[in-house]
Amino acid sequence: xxxxxxxxxxxPNTEEGDIENLITQLSDAATNQGATVAKVDRIGxxxxxxxxxxxxxxxxxxxxVEGTGAEIAEVERRMRVADAVIRYLTVRxxxxxxxxxxxxxxxxxxxAAVRAGARGRRSEATVPIAKDDSEEExxxx
Amino acid sequence: MSSEPREHGRRDDRPPKDGRGPGRxxxxxxxxxxxxxxxxxxxxxxxxxxxxGFVPERGKIxxxxxxxxxAPHQRMLAEAIKRARNAAFLxxxxx
Numbered sequence: 001x002x003x004x005x006x007x008x009x010x011x012p013n014t015e016e017g018d019i020e021n022l023i024t025q026l027s028d029a030a031t032n033q034g035a036t037v038a039k040v041d042r043i044g045x046x047x048x049x050x051x052x053x054x055x056x057x058x059x060x061x062x063x064x065v066e067g068t069g070a071e072i073a074e075v076e077r078r079m080r081v082a083d084a085v086i087r088y089l090t091v092r093x094x095x096x097x098x099x100x101x102x103x104x105x106x107x108x109x110x111x112a113a114v115r116a117g118a119r120g121r122r123s124e125a126t127v128p129i130a131k132d133d134s135e136e137e138x139x140x141x
Numbered sequence: 142m143s144s145e146p147r148e149h150g151r152r153d154d155r156p157p158k159d160g161r162g163p164g165r166x167x168x169x170x171x172x173x174x175x176x177x178x179x180x181x182x183x184x185x186x187x188x189x190x191x192x193x194g195f196v197p198e199r200g201k202i203x204x205x206x207x208x209x210x211x212a213p214h215q216r217m218l219a220e221a222i223k224r225a226r227n228a229a230f231l232x233x234x235x236x
Contacts (some may be wrong), residue, residue: 100183
């Protein structure tokens with residue numbers, strides 16, 4: 001199962017109702033193909049860092065979709081076709097989340113080891129390669 | 142001994158620059174990774190305020206040598222900043 005974040009920006013002159021329609025339309029496109037929409041995040045109206053199609057503002061929406069990956073193509077096609085969508089970005093996040101989780105687990109394990117006073121146990125102390133600084137922090141906890 | 146003070150001043154951060162000629166010694170405090178200090182596991186491209194701290198005026202990604210970010214975090218940051226640019230959270234080029 002893959003997790004994707006579908007971010008799209010709706011033109012600022014779009015009616016509220018139309019935005020809602022668009023969101024349901026796109027989520028339906030995903031669900032019809034077997035994916036599930038885990039989350040709909042309406043970030044809302046926001047200033048764009050640079051103009052897109054002459055707009056300086058946009059309405060941001062993020063859909064978190066779980067699926068096999070095949071559904072994404074259809075949703076992307078729809079976003080490309082929809083005039084109200086001025087920009088979209090699809091990011092696969094499951095791998096990143098997994099990695100983040102691993103780092104978190106490792107840190108917790110390390111903190112626990114430090115708390116247990118297992119200072120001499122070298123095998124645990126040398127596991128972390130990535131984060132030097134958080135090790136010192138962990139001891140204070 | 143002239144090589145003594147280098148021993149405890151800095152660690153791994155700086156590659157050996159010997160042979161580049163004398164007199165290029167900058168003594169600066171060792172920077173530490175801001176993301177490690179905050180225990181960030183995942184850099185979200187939607188968090189433009191946080192990313193903005195690593196993107197100076199011009200819109201370029203702040204190099205590690207300036208920000209002191211550790212390598213794994215710098216990789217995450219770079220990826221997130223590039224995504225954020227496409228989503229118009231950050232500019233491709235500032236003023």
